Amino acid sequence: MNPIINKTRIFFVLIAILSGCNGDDPARDTGSKDRTPMLIHWVDNIIVPGYNNFQTKMEVMVLKGDEFTESPNQQSLTAFRQAWVDAYVEWQKVEMFEFGPADKYTLRNFFNIYPANVQAIHQNIVDPNADLDVAAAYSTQGFPALDYLINGVAETDEGIIAFYSTASESGSRIQYLKQLTSRMETLLNNVVLEWSNYRESFIGKTGLDLNSSTGIVVNAYVLYYERYIRSGKFGIPSGALTTTGGTQYPDKVEAFYKKDISLTLARTAHQAAIDFFNGEGVTTTEEGPSLKSYLDALEAKDGTTGTLLSQIINDQFAAVNNKLSQLSENLHEQVSTNNNGVKDVFAEMQKATRILKVDMTSAMSITITYTDNDGD
């Protein structure tokens, strides 16, 4: 027999055997491995509605801020404060979307770099031409700076009101407050506006390689979880990451001056990360195509027990939530008095980070910390 025909025939027989007899059902619905519906769901039902909700809170905050600066009194201060808390909490639901438009404007840098640099804030107040776009100015603006300005400039509310009304520098202080809030509103509006242009290309880049939408989202998501939830909110204040002789840094908690909302902020951020993983819609609260459903479609699971990877991830999120529920609302106090609880949260988040960063991305064939290069 002609050797070519022989080999070709063997080859095709092999293909026939393999495609016919392997254990999976070839007729299975493969639509869930399609990334386009996931991208559409992310934009239309999570990211954009999330920003819209935040925008609403932001508008109220700016309004209340303006009312406070027009007539600084107990009532306007309380209202401004509440609006600031509401907006800060809402921000925790969108901070993770630091890709595309938010990445272009580096929104996080201008909204939530803490601890606030008090000295630099005072310098900026007396210098109305201070450049707020440079890296050194990140910690002089956004929510942390407002935290200082409406909660931390004096011991009492009377003192704070006086800071903006009777003190000699009150004019420039009011000016700075207004500058900060309107700047935040402008930046946010830019990002939201940009999303309407960016949507099309976001949905179109369906790959998983460099610059693909799923790739940048997962990278941003994992980075956010590791660096801004795990490290920023718990690792750094508790001294779990860096310490000299076991010292903690309770003054590095989020919302340090308001104090009694730091756990709420952290829990909101963590829950938002969980909801995003599960694809829970912001307005509908129904689950749509998500990282979870995609991992399930890939049949990512623990080979020995058969547990789905998405289940393992949700279990680990639950373990974190369990530790979070044991903390007091005031993380500053918690770190100072019972730091072990904070370290426990950090330890569980560390486990979640590893699973997200290695197991999830590996199963999805997404390269973390992208670099454009050849492989083999």
Place this chain on the structure above:
Amino acid sequence: MKAYLQKTTSPAPLALFRMALGMMLFLSIVRFWTKGWIHELYIEPNYHFPFYGFQFVRPLGEFTYVIFIICAVAALMVALGWFYRASIITLFLSFTYIELIDKSTYLNHYYFISMICLLMIFLPAHAYFSMDAHRNRDLNSQSIPLWCIDSVKLFVCMIYIFAGLAKINTDWLLHAQPLRIWLPAKNDMPFIGFLFNYTSTAYVFSWAGCIYDLTIPFLLLNNNTRWWAFGVVVVFHLLTAMLFPIGMFPYIMIVTASIFFPVAFHEKMSARIALWLHLPKRLLQATNHYTFNQTTFKFLAIGFFIFFTVQVALPFRYLFYPGELFWTEQGYRFSWRVMLMEKSGYAQFTVTDHTGKKITVDNNEFLTPLQQKMMATQPDMILQYAHMLRDYYEKLGYRNPSVFVDSYVAVNGRLGKALVDPKTDLAKKDDSLLHKSWILPFNEKIAGF
């Protein structure tokens, strides 16, 4: 054997291979440069991962560009066959130097190029259709010893066969890993993308890839199957080029496979190229027979024997190490183990000293994304990095610092687990080629070659 060594053949295949190799390398270097990788990989990083035994190879800063220029010029000169011996030696040395600077850029096909250049130093690839042969009519030959071309073919065959043998393992054949993970990532490709949603496709590709590697050398050697086999080579490598980010490698392998074509093909091609470039007719009219004198030949025989023995032995060196090869990677490089693993990892280092100082290291401060990615899954690089951190923090005032790593690595769809014992102070462990006892056991079996 003696009769075989006396056999001669046309110099055309080797000469064309020389031109193709030179041109491909030149293009590769231009591509590398234009992508900004020289800066990104060799100048930007503050730290590098030298190979064990080659620690003397240091990054050269801005001078790295000069090395690349030297390498590119040498590649062009090899293509032209101009001062061939000097240029192929320069090409080998400059290319190999670049590759030795940093382990994180190791690719099997760079190693292939280094080794093929080493081989080519000793072959008379300039004895025909070259500037040297044009300027020195005594060199211009109509025949060279057959073993010269056969040694290149032998090397290429070895690569395919080792690559094929490496695929005979349970992950590849029975679980279709890692293709089962990689292919769905390409399900948005036009026309064929939908196929990658089926696990069956991963199985077909795995088996076909294995059979391809193991049989293609023989099909290329056989007169009856050669053209058909070359078609398969082209399809196979173009498919891999579309599916995976492997740069120039597919094209280099396609061009390399042409060395298996019959002499007549190469002579016809030579004539056509000469005509096309309006080269003088006498360039291809040779009368001499290229031969080696007795002493040179003896040295060459010994050298080639050592070269091929080492090449055959290296892929088996992993047998001397305990543990799972895919996990420890002890003996993994230089073995033509290509595209066998979806391996990713996480390594968080903590530096402490006895005065109570402690810091969890942000790897971004020290390593590039590529270095971090490579380091996190390879124990020898984890150790090198731990030593960098030890030295760095010692200078910062840490007293006799200890370095620990929280590592987490996943291989081929398994859940991740710790790669390195988190209680081992890596600052106190020396690097060597001996087994690294602080690598935790894999506790699973990947059976196979």
